[in-house]
Amino acid sequence: MLNMKLKERLALALSAGAVLFTLMLVVDLQMDYGYTARRAPLHGRVRLGDDTDRGRGAYLEFRKRFLQKSSSGSGGNASREYEQSAADTSAGDHPVVVPPHRDLNVLRPDNPTIGDMEDLELSLNATNLERLQLKISQHELYAAREPLVGAVLRDLASLPILHVEQKEGGTQLKLIIDYPNGIQALFKPMRFARDVQTLPDHFYFSDYERHNAEIAAFHLDRILGFRRAMPVVGRVLNMTTEIYDVTEGDILKTFFVSPANNFCFHGKCSYYCDTGHAICGHPDTLEGSFAAFLPPDEIAKRKVWRHPWRRSYHKRRKAQWELESDYCDTIRQTPPYDSGRRLLDLVDMAIFDFLTGNMDRHHYETFRMFGNETFTLHLDQGRAFGKAFHDELSILAPLLQCCLVRHTTLRTLLTFHNGVPLSESLRVAMDEDPVAPILWEPHLAALDRRLAVVLDAVRKCVDKTTAAAAAAADDNDV
Numbered sequence: 001m002l003n004m005k006l007k008e009r010l011a012l013a014l015s016a017g018a019v020l021f022t023l024m025l026v027v028d029l030q031m032d033y034g035y036t037a038r039r040a041p042l043h044g045r046v047r048l049g050d051d052t053d054r055g056r057g058a059y060l061e062f063r064k065r066f067l068q069k070s071s072s073g074s075g076g077n078a079s080r081e082y083e084q085s086a087a088d089t090s091a092g093d094h095p096v097v098v099p100p101h102r103d104l105n106v107l108r109p110d111n112p113t114i115g116d117m118e119d120l121e122l123s124l125n126a127t128n129l130e131r132l133q134l135k136i137s138q139h140e141l142y143a144a145r146e147p148l149v150g151a152v153l154r155d156l157a158s159l160p161i162l163h164v165e166q167k168e169g170g171t172q173l174k175l176i177i178d179y180p181n182g183i184q185a186l187f188k189p190m191r192f193a194r195d196v197q198t199l200p201d202h203f204y205f206s207d208y209e210r211h212n213a214e215i216a217a218f219h220l221d222r223i224l225g226f227r228r229a230m231p232v233v234g235r236v237l238n239m240t241t242e243i244y245d246v247t248e249g250d251i252l253k254t255f256f257v258s259p260a261n262n263f264c265f266h267g268k269c270s271y272y273c274d275t276g277h278a279i280c281g282h283p284d285t286l287e288g289s290f291a292a293f294l295p296p297d298e299i300a301k302r303k304v305w306r307h308p309w310r311r312s313y314h315k316r317r318k319a320q321w322e323l324e325s326d327y328c329d330t331i332r333q334t335p336p337y338d339s340g341r342r343l344l345d346l347v348d349m350a351i352f353d354f355l356t357g358n359m360d361r362h363h364y365e366t367f368r369m370f371g372n373e374t375f376t377l378h379l380d381q382g383r384a385f386g387k388a389f390h391d392e393l394s395i396l397a398p399l400l401q402c403c404l405v406r407h408t409t410l411r412t413l414l415t416f417h418n419g420v421p422l423s424e425s426l427r428v429a430m431d432e433d434p435v436a437p438i439l440w441e442p443h444l445a446a447l448d449r450r451l452a453v454v455l456d457a458v459r460k461c462v463d464k465t466t467a468a469a470a471a472a473a474d475d476n477d478v
Contacts, residue, residue, distance in 0.1 A: 095404075095465070096403050096404060096405065096458065096461045096462045096465050097405055097406075097407050097410055097458070097462070098344060098404065098405070098406055098407055099407055100407060103341070103344065103406055103407065103408070104340055104341040104373055105139060105341050105344065105345075105375070105406060105408065106408060108138075108139055110138075111137045111138050111139050112137065112138055112370075113134060113135050113136060113137045113138075114133065114134050114135075114136045114137075114295060114299065114300050114367070114369070115134035115135065117369050117370075118299060118300070118369075120134055120299070122134060125181070127155070127181045127182070127183050128148055128151040128152050128155055129152050129155065129183050129292055129293070130182075131148055132146070132148040132149065132151075132152055132231075132292070133294070133295040133299070133300075134295075134299075135148065136295065136300070136367070138367075138370040138373070138374050138375075139374065139375055140226075140227040140228065140375060141227050141228055141229070141230060141375075141377075142227055143227075144225070144227070149222075149231050152231045152292050153231050153233040155179070155183065156179075156183075156185050156231070156233045156235070156290040156292060157233045157234070157235045157290070157434050159179045159180060159183065160179070160180065161177055161178070161179065161237070161242045161243075161246060162178045162179060162180060162246060163177075163178040163246050163247070164176070164177055164178070164187075164242075164243050164246050164247040165247060165248070165249065165251070166247075166249070166251045166267050166268065166269075167186065170269060170270070171269060171270040171271045172208070172209045172269050172270070172271050172272055172273070172382075173189065173266070173267040173269050173272070173273055173279065174186055174187065174188055175187040175189075175243070175247075175267075177290060183293075184293045185290040185291055185292055185293060186290070186291045186293065187288050187289070187290055188209055188210075188211040188214055188288055188289045188291075188382060189211060189279045189286055189287075189288040190211050190212070190279075190286065190287040190288055191208055191209075191210070191211075191272075191277075191279060192208070194212060194437070194438075194439065194440040195440045195442075197386060197387055197388060197389075198386035198387050203315065207360075207383050207386055208272065208383075208386075209382030209383055210382060210383070210384070210385060210386065211234070211287065211288045211289035211382075212234070212289065212385070212435075212438050212439065213356070213358075213381050213382055213383070213384040213385040213386075214232045214289040214291055214381050214382055215232050215233065215234050215289050215430065215433060215435075215438050216356070216384070216385060216426065216430060216438050216439050216443075217229060217232075217352075217356055217358075217378070217381035217384050217385075218230070218231060218232040218291075218381075219426055219429040219430050219438075220352070220355065220356065220426055220447075221352065221378050222429070223422075223425050223426060223429050224352065224409075224412055224413075225408065225409075225412050226348060226352065226375075226378065228375050228376065228377055228378040229377075229378040229379070229381070230291055230292045230293070230294060230379075231291070231292045232289050232290065232291040232292070233289070233290050233433060233434065234287060234288070234289055234290070234433050234434050234435030234436075234438070235287070235288065235289075235290055235434055235435070236285055236286070236287050236434070236435065237285065237286050237287075237288065238284060238285060239263045239265075239281045239284045239285070239286050240263065240284050243265075243286070244263075244265075250268060251265065251267050251268070254266045254267055254268065254273075254278075256275070256278075258278070258280055260280075260283075261283055262280040262281055262282060262283045262284070263280065263281045263283060263284040264278040264279060264280035264281070265278060265279060266278040266279065267279075287435050294377075300367050300368075300369060301367075301368045301369070302365045302366065302367055302368060302377070303365060303366050303367075303368045304363050304364075304365055305363060305364055305365070305366065306362070306363055307346070307361055307362055307363055307364055308321070308331050308334075308337065308346070308398075309321050309346070309350070309361075309397050309398050310361070310362045310363070311359065311362065313362065321397055321401065322394070322397075325401075327401055328398075328401040328402040331343065331402070332402070335372075336372040340372055340373050341373060341375075342372060342376070343398075343402065343404065344404065344405075344406045345375055345376040346364075346376065346398050347398050347399050347402065347404055347405055347406065347409075348376075348406060348409055349361065349364065349376060349378065349398075350395060350396055350397065350398040350399050351396070351399065351405075351409065351413075351454055352378060353384070353395050354391075354392070354393075354395040354396045354450055354453075354454065355422075355447055355450050355451065355454070356381060356384035356385055357384055357385055357386055357387055357390075357391075357392060357395075357446070358381055358383055358384035358395070359383065359392055359394075359395060360380070360382075360383040364376045364377065364379075365377045365379060385439060385443045388440060388442035388443045388445070388446050389442065389446070391446070391449065391450050391453060393453070396453075396454070396457060399454070399457055399458070399461075400457055400461075403461035403464065403465060404461075405458055405461075410458060413451055413454060413455060414455070416451060417451055417452065417455060421447075421448050422447045422448055422451050423444040423445060423447045423448050426439075426444065426447065427439075427444060
């Protein structure tokens with residue numbers, strides 16, 4: 001009887017374990033990492049489309065489920081049948097360069113701000129960051145010559161630091177900086193010199209984050225005319241008075257003095273948060289980037305979207321877009337990419353990421369209050385500018401597979417290609433930063449080289465589209 005009871009207990013335990021494991025898999029399929037500048041939970045449910053998209057047919061629902069699945073490239077009969085149906089119902093001819101009358105980033109019947117939408121009025125003692133946050137509009141974070149951008153950069157670089165705490169979640173160490181009057185910034189510390197590149201054997205998802213990449217990416221986003229990245233500035237801190245003395249919690253236990261007599265700490269995170277990867281001062285001064293926070297959720301909630309060209313984040317698997325030549329046909333028929341500006345924004349983002357070398361673009365965010373006809377935020381560029389001598393063409397997949405580009409983006413790129421080089425324009429833009437020079441010279445040279453690659457890709461798309469149109473005309477004549 002004792003043996004029988006033991007067997008029954010083992011069977012019951014195994015059954016319970018199987019049920020729990022199944023539940024964990026189901027939850028994992030529906031939850032994924034996102035990014036938020038507020039103290040929000042690390043995991044967030046990712047949805048494609050709005051609730052109003054539901055009930056528009058089994059085919060639409062199947063497309064949405066397909067894009068929400070993890071890109072494992074596992075194939076299967078259902079995937080093959082779906083690929084055939086997508087190919088049979090492709091969206092048809094699309095011009096490579098989208099003209100002004102089809103570009104919702106140019107046609108702006110109205111451009112309300114967050115302040116307008118929420119009917120908020122600024123108090124007399126409002127900070128520069130609060131003023132900038134309420135001026136965020138449906139089509140951009142700030143206007144082309146917005147003076148508040150410079151004011152916010154000066155505040156982040158000079159205001160006293162009142163409190164510091166480690167940001168929860170994420171793969172690497174980041175700190176939340178509190179200034180007077182409720183101003184906050186996200187601090188990424190300097191780990192190594194400007195000329196240290198990504199290690200050859202490091203995957204994109206395990207690479208170091210670079211503080212100077214955040215600074216350079218903000219300025220590049222601005223001079224390219226996107227204006228979808230919040231202001232970021234460099235600053236040198238005293239680790240004793242501006243971090244250790246104003247922080248609290250478990251992070252204090254990670255501070256120590258190194259054998260070289262430098263003050264160090266490593267915090268707690270998924271990667272590189274140990275004594276062997278500590279962040280050290282010289283001896284107690286530390287350089288880092290300070291990124292201005294977006295508006296809090298109670299003012300302007302954001303929606304997290306899984307990027308259609310998200311990488312597999314696996315050492316051996318490939319993503320769906322790496323296996324299907326007609327992947328963009330699928331995307332073109334899936335809301336919100338089947339109309340409006342969203343697909344054009346993702347092509348802009350791909351060009352931006354290719355220029356910076358950022359392969360780590362798994363999700364993106366938009367402001368909920370503006371619906372689907374609003375811009376995509378350019379957040380988290382910490383893994384950019386890692387390889388100065390390698391151009392990762394796979395980053396350009398949205399452009400190469402869809403053969404689509406916004407005419408204003410192409411015009412801007414041609415201006416830099418034919419006039420003052422992009423590298424020189426970015427160098428000048430970054431010269432006023434407190435920790436300039438920001439980039440290693442080979443990274444600046446890579447910008448001009450990669451810009452030529454983007455223009456060549458557009459040229460090939462035009463040639464391909466022209467040849468296809470000519471072939472279709474010949475067939476009609478026959």
